[in-house]
Amino acid sequence: MTAAMKIRNLHGWNVTYEEAGKIQEDLREKLVLHDEGVPGDIRLVAGADISYAKGEDLFYAAVVLLKFPELEIVEQSSLSERVTFPYIPGLLSFREGPVLLKAFEKLKMVPDVAIFDGQGIAHPRGFGLASHMGLFLAIPTIGCAKTRLAGAPRNEAGNRPGDYAHLILNDDVVGAVVRTKKNVKPVFVSQGHKIGLERSIEIILASCRGYRLPEPTRKAHLAVNRIREASDG
DNA sequence: GCGACAG
DNA sequence: ATCTTGTCGC
Numbered sequence: 001m002t003a004a005m006k007i008r009n010l011h012g013w014n015v016t017y018e019e020a021g022k023i024q025e026d027l028r029e030k031l032v033l034h035d036e037g038v039p040g041d042i043r044l045v046a047g048a049d050i051s052y053a054k055g056e057d058l059f060y061a062a063v064v065l066l067k068f069p070e071l072e073i074v075e076q077s078s079l080s081e082r083v084t085f086p087y088i089p090g091l092l093s094f095r096e097g098p099v100l101l102k103a104f105e106k107l108k109m110v111p112d113v114a115i116f117d118g119q120g121i122a123h124p125r126g127f128g129l130a131s132h133m134g135l136f137l138a139i140p141t142i143g144c145a146k147t148r149l150a151g152a153p154r155n156e157a158g159n160r161p162g163d164y165a166h167l168i169l170n171d172d173v174v175g176a177v178v179r180t181k182k183n184v185k186p187v188f189v190s191q192g193h194k195i196g197l198e199r200s201i202e203i204i205l206a207s208c209r210g211y212r213l214p215e216p217t218r219k220a221h222l223a224v225n226r227i228r229e230a231s232d233g
Numbered sequence: 234g235c236g237a238c239a240g
Numbered sequence: 241a242t243c244t245t246g247t248c249g250c
Contacts (some may be wrong), residue, residue: 090238
């Protein structure tokens with residue numbers, strides 16, 4: 001996870017909102033949207049999440065690595081850092097990306113695929129958080145968001161776990177609304193980088209254990225909140 | 234101008 | 241995302 005550091009330094013995160021949008025448009029062309037480098041037999045999946053107190057700029061980030069398909073935690077890393085970039089729909093990666101990348105850099109093992117709490121290409125400029133992280137980490141990534149940012153489901157997803165409906169944006173399939181649990185709102189899955197949609201959906205479903213959100217995301221969420229409260233905040 | 238808007 | 245109490249449903 002060290003190659004990412006060079007790329008990030010070349011990139012630079014101190015940009016205007018307009019420049020950020022332009023960066024996304026440029027980088028989206030570098031995305032690989034098919035299963036490339038994704039082992040046929042995945043053994044390690046990563047989940048990452050951020051937590052912070054309202055009105056505060058101190059962010060806590062945590063990444064957990066789970067053995068797959070057992071989904072047992074085998075490694076995790078975390079850190080806290082000041083963040084000033086505001087939350088702007090469509091530019092989330094510029095706010096949460098830097099600290100998330102640092103958490104990944106502290107890992108000893110490299111995951112076969114990483115799941116992020118946000119969109120992959122189901123984004124206004126086709127370059128959401130998961131895509132951004134995938135390009136910088138140079139590993140397969142999947143976006144698994146709790147709500148919609150862009151696109152519209154072609155139809156309503158069934159109510160059975162595993163049912164899904166394609167997400168359409170500008171006549172393109174950019175993801176899927178996936179039911180991970182019966183009678184519970186579906187999640188928005190989209191490929192981030194180096195992976196295709198069908199494989200992304202398969203991995204998300206195989207990562208669920210009775211809850212709406214996949215285990216990597218849940219575990220990272222629990223971990224980061226546990227760390228934040230233990231840090232007096 | 235109006236509505237939408239990941240976390 | 242965070243804050244926050246109770247409440248409805250399987």
